[in-house]
Amino acid sequence: MRPILRPAILLAGLALLPSLCACVPVVIGAGATGAVMASQDRGLEQGIDDNEISFEINRRLAARDEELFKRVSTQVRHGRVVLTGFVRNEADSATVSKVAWSVDGVKQVDNELQTGTPTSFSEKADDTLITTKLRTALIGDSAVASLNYSIKTVRGTVYLSGLAANDAELRRVIAHARDISGVRNVVSNVDIKKPG
Structure with missing residues (x-):
């Protein structure tokens, strides 16, 4: 050549x-x-079902009110929906819950929505850093099945969802979260695995 x-x-x-x-x-x-x-403990089929539920909730929110869609974050594990973010008022919060419950496969809705202004860019950056630090800590802890946890941080409040092997594992996860600088509160929507 x-x-x-x-x-x-x-x-x-x-x-x-x-x-x-x-x-x-x-x-x-x-x-x-x-x-x-x-x-994950939930397996591929349950993971796909959870993703479909999340997608459908988001699709319905976007169709109903684009502003609500932008303000709300949805996590789904085993059909349990955790709603986080900031809405304009309590009526919006109730609307989002109603939309979530209207989707097939939803077993529980944990409405953690707050009223007020959405998070700023710097707050989102701080929250992302907290989530990343916690995810890293969980991955590094051999006593925790880190893949079984979803993490969402909003203005320093860490929202946990997923499935813990036992109480001791969940306590470890919460302790890791509380050890991170900038964490104001930890809210657990985690289920404990049933024996057997």
Whole structure:
């Protein structure tokens, strides 16, 4: 190959790189998500059901009121829905609960919504850092099945959901959360695994 063609091929390859890279997370993301769900206590089928419930709640919220959709975060584990975020008033909070309960497969709704202004960019950054630190602590603790927990932080309040192997494991998770700088409160919506 002549030397002049190599830079041209290299430039063409670099030009295509962003479009190729854009496809990779979709493929890897879908496979990784499936692998994670399969290794959780809830299993792949329950994980898919929970994702469908979450999607449907969000779809219905968006269709009803786009502002509510933007303000509300939904976590679903074993059909148990945890709603977090800031809504305009108590009527909005009741509406979101009603929408969540209207979706097939929902077994419980924990409404942790607060009234007030949505979190600012800096508050979201602080909350993301807390969530990341807690996730890292749980992954590093061999006495905790970290994949069985969902974490959402809103203005320093950590909301936990999922399935704990036992009370001792849940206490460890809560202790990890309380040890993180910036955590104001820990709210547990975690179920304890039934023996047998």
